[in-house]
Amino acid sequence: MIEAFFNIEIMKAAWPIVLTGLWNTILLSLIVVPLGLLGGLILALLASIRHPLVRWPLMAWVDFFRAFPPLVLLVLLFAGLPFAGLELGGFACVAIAFFLNTGSYYGEIFRAGIDSVPAGQVEAARSTGLTRMQAMRYVVLPQAVRNVMPDLLSNTLEVVKLTSLGSVVAVPELLYEARQAQSITYNPTPIVMAAVIYFLLLWPLVRLLSRLENRALAGRR
Amino acid sequence: MSGWDKFVETFFNAKVMWKYLPDILSGMVVTIELALLIVVTGLAAGLALALLRSLAIRPLNWLIIFVVDLFRSLPPLVIIVLMYFGLPYAGPAPSGFVSTWLSLAFVLMAFSEEIFWAGITSIPKGQWEASRSTGLSFGQTLFNVVLPQAFRLTIPPLTNRTIAITKGTALGTVVAVTEILGQASSAMSNSYNPSPLMMGAAAYVVLFLPVVVAARWIETKFAWKR
Numbered sequence: 001m002i003e004a005f006f007n008i009e010i011m012k013a014a015w016p017i018v019l020t021g022l023w024n025t026i027l028l029s030l031i032v033v034p035l036g037l038l039g040g041l042i043l044a045l046l047a048s049i050r051h052p053l054v055r056w057p058l059m060a061w062v063d064f065f066r067a068f069p070p071l072v073l074l075v076l077l078f079a080g081l082p083f084a085g086l087e088l089g090g091f092a093c094v095a096i097a098f099f100l101n102t103g104s105y106y107g108e109i110f111r112a113g114i115d116s117v118p119a120g121q122v123e124a125a126r127s128t129g130l131t132r133m134q135a136m137r138y139v140v141l142p143q144a145v146r147n148v149m150p151d152l153l154s155n156t157l158e159v160v161k162l163t164s165l166g167s168v169v170a171v172p173e174l175l176y177e178a179r180q181a182q183s184i185t186y187n188p189t190p191i192v193m194a195a196v197i198y199f200l201l202l203w204p205l206v207r208l209l210s211r212l213e214n215r216a217l218a219g220r221r
Numbered sequence: 222m223s224g225w226d227k228f229v230e231t232f233f234n235a236k237v238m239w240k241y242l243p244d245i246l247s248g249m250v251v252t253i254e255l256a257l258l259i260v261v262t263g264l265a266a267g268l269a270l271a272l273l274r275s276l277a278i279r280p281l282n283w284l285i286i287f288v289v290d291l292f293r294s295l296p297p298l299v300i301i302v303l304m305y306f307g308l309p310y311a312g313p314a315p316s317g318f319v320s321t322w323l324s325l326a327f328v329l330m331a332f333s334e335e336i337f338w339a340g341i342t343s344i345p346k347g348q349w350e351a352s353r354s355t356g357l358s359f360g361q362t363l364f365n366v367v368l369p370q371a372f373r374l375t376i377p378p379l380t381n382r383t384i385a386i387t388k389g390t391a392l393g394t395v396v397a398v399t400e401i402l403g404q405a406s407s408a409m410s411n412s413y414n415p416s417p418l419m420m421g422a423a424a425y426v427v428l429f430l431p432v433v434v435a436a437r438w439i440e441t442k443f444a445w446k447r
Binding site: 001004005063064066067068069070071072075076079080083084157158161162163164165167168175179182187188191192194195198199201202203205206207210213 | 228231232289290291293294295296297298299300302303306307310311335336339384385388389390391392394395401402406409414415418419421422425426429430432433434437
């Protein structure tokens with residue numbers, strides 16, 4: 001058992017490979033999280049234009065990407081687009097898929113946040129002479145973000161976990177590198193290492209979230 | 222041939238689509254089976270853990286919290302890969318289907334335990350005390366007073382989470398499960414044409430879009446009143 005899953009020799013040999021993967025996972029997260037936040041913010045700002053011609057297509061867009069598995073989106077971009085003469089690398093595909101998928105989730109969260117700010121605040125801000133944009137930027141958004149902070153963090157946790165999908169399209173992130181090391185050494189220890197690293201990396205965030213969520217749900221009664 | 226015709230011929234090739242339609246349909250059956258298994262076992266296990274936790278046995282609760290945290294922090298694909306490629310080294314060799322089912326059920330168990338538990342703790346202590354003082358047992362209080370209120374509170378976050386995790390059935394394709402994406406990918410490489418992949422994508426939309434729309438409706442119906 002120890003020999004198979006916690007083999008010290010293999011750990012030593014696989015460590016540099018796994019470490020490269022860890023760095024790439026962190027880098028990838030640092031790129032796709034802001035990208036998703038940006039996409040979400042754009043969607044939510046568009047949704048704040050309360051016109052049915054804007055709101056309904058947006059809702060359809062968001063629901064579509066909430067229904068569509070991210071892996072299918074990724075495979076569609078990676079394996080489907082080349083048939084249209086457009087060959088993007090694995091990394092670009094991950095970036096686009098995450099922008100679309102996680103952007104929709106972030107968008108829903110931002111929208112809920114913006115809706116949670118009473119309309120009177122916008123009216124008051126506008127009556128003091130702020131423009132619509134200024135009211136949004138200085139009055140609504142800061143409160144909206146604070147109100148939905150637990151949801152934003154929870155979605156960010158999911159996004160970081162989701163970067164493991166990159167392994168399917170040969171992006172050399174943590175899971176990909178661990179599987180490479182596994183296939184070289186014929187031993188599952190590298191995958192156990194990757195799992196332990198994910199756990200150590202994300203556990204603090206999970207703890208924090210669990211406390212925030214408990215408080216939020218209890219406070220809503 | 223115009224550009225548009227060529228595009229249709231490539232991505233929506235009727236001949237290829239017709240040929241691989243049975244494969245995609247059988248993939249849909251596998252996806253539905255997998256999804257139902259995950260939802261039923263995951264939610265049941267999550268509720269069971271939340272109920273165990275309400276017994277307030279310290280060491281047991283630490284264990285539950287650790288297991289829940291573990292499955293919340295590991296990416297589902299990592300759990301699937303570990304189970305499918307790792308477990309055989311220790312003896313049992315679960316199939317890709319079983320690995321995907323168990324992995325995602327564990328993940329749903331972890332998330333739903335948290336939500337159920339938050340629902341249970343949100344019921345004020347006074348209600349417990351009042352029920353117990355009228356002569357209801359611990360179990361009666363839990364099932365007749367606390368849970369009915371807790372469930373109502375947990376439904377919106379629970380539906381969202383369940384959908385997000387159930388969509389993960391597509392991950393099964395990494396461990397050779399013949400669900401929609403797996404069927405579509407192999408059909409694509411056999412026909413050297415992306416039409417099956419487009420069909421697969423459409424199949425996911427057909428399966429999951431109604432669920433997402435229903436969830437939106439449930440969300441507004443059970444929305445918390447401020």
